[in-house]
Amino acid sequence: MRPYQRRDFLRASAASMAALSASPAARAAAEPRPSRKVTSANDSLNVAVVGVRGRGMDHVRGFLGQKDQGVRITAVCDVDENVVGNAMKAIESADGSAPRLVRDVRELLDDPEINIISVATPNHWHSLMGIWACQAGKDAYVEKPVSHNVWEGRQLVEAARKYDRIVQCGTQCRSHKGIQDAMEFLRSGKLGTVYMAKGLCYKPRGSIGQGKLQPVPEGLDYDLWTGPAEFHKPGDASVYNPNILHYNWHWVWNTGNGDLGNQGIHQMDLARWGIGKDEFPKAVQSAGGRYGYEDDGETANTQTVNFEYDDVLLQFEVRGLPSNDEMGIKIGDIFFGTEGILTITSYTDWQTYFGHKMEPGPKGSGGGDHYANFIEAVRTRDRSTLNAEIEQGHLSSAFCHLGNIALRLGRKLHIDPATESFVDDSEANAMLRRDYRAPYVVPDQV
Known part of the structure; x- marks a missing residue:
């Protein structure tokens, strides 16, 4: 197994941008696009894990644990090249080959081979990614809280119903x-x-202390990280507060709760x-x-x-x-x-x-296995069996x-x-x- 290197991320990022420039997924409002249908228990389920620094590594371990159920992690998505190494290595070690690496989740929406989008980003992205996944005809596992505000959480429920998608919330105690x-x-x-x-x-x-605005470092797509929220310096994507990434975003209203x-x-x-x-x-x-x-x-x-x-x-x-x-x-x-x-x-x-x-x-x-409960519901297409629908x-x-x-x-x-x-x-x-x-x-x- 060769070590993950930065050029892997740069190559993936370049391919991602090229694909998005001609892709309908580059638009803010995604149109429903059919994923590859799973017609039997023997068909593989391909998962893309989005956000792999913190909670996302639990998603990686959880879905790798479903390998006997025909589940494969075929893609990793993160906006920061500096945090993807552990996930890439874990998946390659378990499966014998490295997953596809992308920076922008919208590229995955257009991939008919992806069945499941697993969202482990900061809170301000949860609902929008979940909605995009549903619109793209994919099932979704969305970390808690499933929303950054009340209204968008209801919009995610409506999307799951409209497109008949299996969507699990990451409140694993229910399993x-x-x-x-x-x-x-x-x-x-x-x-x-x-x-x-x-x-x-x-x-x-x-205390998390106090940081100062600094130039955005190489390898971090700060525009994508910010997504629906506002830049740390409003209107300026060239500087950010490193004290807020990658965990302290929880403690500011712009991105956390x-x-x-x-x-x-x-x-x-x-x-x-x-x-x-x-x-x-x-x-x-x-x-x-x-x-x-x-x-x-x-x-x-x-x-x-x-x-x-x-x-x-x-x-x-x-x-x-x-x-x-x-x-x-x-x-x-x-x-x-x-x-x-x-x-x-x-x-x-x-x-x-x-x-x-x-x-x-x-x-x-x-205990129990929240990921296994989700995969079972994906295969049966019965959302009533989800423990955290x-x-x-x-x-x-x-x-x-x-x-x-x-x-x-x-x-x-x-x-x-x-x-x-x-x-x-x-x-x-x-x-x-x-x-x-x-x-x-x-x-x-x-």
Whole structure:
């Protein structure tokens, strides 16, 4: 196996630009183009992984683990040549040959040999890439949160429905047996009436410091990285803040959603699943801020959110500074019933306690394979078998966005669940979507 070299990326980038110049995928609004049909369980499924520095490496490992199910990673896409080496080497080591390397995802949309687009980019790209994949006749695995704002998440759901695509959200806890068993226990009534759920994200988050604008380095396509968002210096693609790439984009509103939409969405998803709510709440209120330091970050490191229903309360709390735990939990969920409580203490484990003395009750543990669940649904064309179908991903992502909107406005917001919008509040409704930078625009009509 030869080592990955920079000229591989440059060669791929040149080919990509040449193809795009004559390709309909270069347009912002993609037209549906049929992918190669999979007609039997023996047909291979070809995957393109987009974004491979961080979470994308889990996608690489996850889909390589489906090799016995006829899955192959045939393409890698990333805007930064400096981060693709590990993914290329891992795939070549597993398959014996290197995958195709491209810089621009739009080239992959026109490739009929690609069946699946796996999106592990920063949040601000998730919905648009998912929509483009659906329009191109491809199935998609989209990392959490599936959106950067409420409106585009619903647009992604609409695209999945219109083009009859299989789209999975990367909230992998839904495929873990331990968590599935915990949800079954909550439905059994043994806790009595569940009147409150609380999601906890007590994850240490220190200062990210302060960076300075610098010339964009060789090998990074900063225009593509920015995509629908705004440049660090508005209108200027020649300079960027290196302190914001490649992880600290989570902590600025332009590209991220704070820990509520980073780690927290996993626990938000389980809290909403546990109380059985598949619709928006009637009201949301949030308080908090970025305390303890001054840095390039904008999102909260300390935050409480309350989501109101007529019959149950959903609470969420983010603590990024030193903190105690609750019931031994720093990242997890607590469900409160009239007879006892159920705690989710990790991605796989749960425990119950009963009565005022909190006597330990039934518990459980167990993992699962979220990628295998997705591949099975792709083969059967049955989205009902998905453990984290895109509608569920949209709802849980939207709850994070609602909490952040309430925080930024500093007041209680009333919601119309039927329209997924705020009641008589133009200021809040304006924050349900963003201004998109052309040509990277989520369309009104998908």
